[in-house]
Amino acid sequence: MATQQPAETIAGAVDDLEYTVLARTSHTPNIIELELAPADERLSYRSGQYVLIGDPDHTLPVRSYSLANATNPSGRISLLVTEVPGGEMSTWLHRGLRIGYRVLVSGPYGTFVADPGADGPVLCLAAGSEASLRSGRSPKTPYAALALNGSPCCSPRARRPM
Ligand SMILES: Cc1cc2nc3c(=O)[nH]c(=O)nc-3n(C[C@H](O)[C@H](O)[C@H](O)COP(=O)(O)OP(=O)(O)OC[C@H]3O[C@@H](n4cnc5c(N)ncnc54)[C@H](O)[C@@H]3O)c2cc1C
Numbered sequence: 001m002a003t004q005q006p007a008e009t010i011a012g013a014v015d016d017l018e019y020t021v022l023a024r025t026s027h028t029p030n031i032i033e034l035e036l037a038p039a040d041e042r043l044s045y046r047s048g049q050y051v052l053i054g055d056p057d058h059t060l061p062v063r064s065y066s067l068a069n070a071t072n073p074s075g076r077i078s079l080l081v082t083e084v085p086g087g088e089m090s091t092w093l094h095r096g097l098r099i100g101y102r103v104l105v106s107g108p109y110g111t112f113v114a115d116p117g118a119d120g121p122v123l124c125l126a127a128g129s130e131a132s133l134r135s136g137r138s139p140k141t142p143y144a145a146l147a148l149n150g151s152p153c154c155s156p157r158a159r160r161p162m
Contacts, residue, residue, distance in 0.1 A: 013107050013108060013109055014107070015041070015105065016105075016106055017038060017040075017041050017042070017043060017105045017106070018038070018039035018040060018056075018083040018102050018104060019036035019077070019102065019103050019105045019106075020036065020037050020096065020102055021035070021036060021097055021098060021100060021103065022034040022035045022036065022037045022099065024097070024098075024099060027080070029149055030082055030083045030094075031081065031083075032094060032160060033068065033078055033081075033095070034078065034079045034081060034093065034097070035077075035078050036076065036079070037074070037075070037076050037103065037149065038075045038076075042075030043075070043077060043105060043107060043108060045071060045077075046071070046114060047067070047070055047071075048112050048113035048114055049066075049067055049107065049109060049110040049113060050064050050065060050066045050067060050108065050110050051064070051077070051107035051108055051109070052064055052105070052109070053065050054103065054106070055103065055104070056102045056103070056104060058104075060089050061089060061090050062089070062104075063090070065079040065080075065081060065090040067108065068080045081094065081132050083095075086093050098139055103111065120162065
C-alpha cells in the first residue's frame with residue numbers, strides 16, 4: 001500500500017549526480033522511457049519518489065520526473081517522459097538527448113511512497129506518464145494497474161493479473 005510517509009523517514013536528497021543515457025525506448029508517439037546509469041555515486045530512493053533532471057551545462061530549467069523502476073543493484077533508473085509541445089526540458093529529453101549523453105539527477109523527492117510493511121496485493125492508479133508507478137513496485141508484490149490517457153501502462157505488455 002502506498003502511504004504518505006513523514007519526511008524524516010525518507011532518505012535525504014543529493015544534488016547533481018551524473019547519469020549516462022543507456023537506452024531510449026518509445027512507448028507511444030509522445031512518451032519515451034529513458035534508462036540512465038550512474039556515472040559514479042548513485043541515488044538511493046523508494047518507489048513513488050521523483051527526481052529533478054538537469055542538463056550538464058545548466059542551460060535548461062530543471063524539471064521533475066517520477067522514478068519508473070524499482071531500486072536495483074545496478075543503480076540504474078528509468079524515467080517515462082511525455083513530450084510537451086514547446087516545453088524546454090521535455091523537448092530536449094525527446095529530441096536532443098542521445099545514448100551516451102550525460103544528465104544531472106537530483107533527489108530523491110516526494111513522501112508518497114510504497115509502504116515496506118505492506119505484504120498484500122497493491123492496486124496502483126495512475127494517469128499519463130505518471131503511470132510509470134506501475135513498474136516502481138516491488139517485483140514480488142502482485143498488483144493491478146489502471147491507467148488513463150493512452151499511457152504505456154495500457155499496453156497488453158504492461159498489464160498483470162493480481
Ligand atoms: C512531482 C512531479 C513529477 C513529474 N513526473 C513526470 C514524469 O514522470 N514524466 C513527465 O513526462 N512529466 C513529469 N512531470 C512534469 C515535468 O516536471 C515537466 O513539467 C514537463 O516535462 C514539462 O516541462 P518542460 O520543461 O518540457 O515544459 P515547460 O518549458 O515548462 O513548458 C510547459 C508548457 O508551458 C508552455 N510555456 C512555457 N513558457 C511559456 C510562456 N512564457 N508563455 C506561454 N506558454 C509557455 C510551453 O509551451 C509548454 O506547453 C512531473 C512533475 C512533477 C511536479
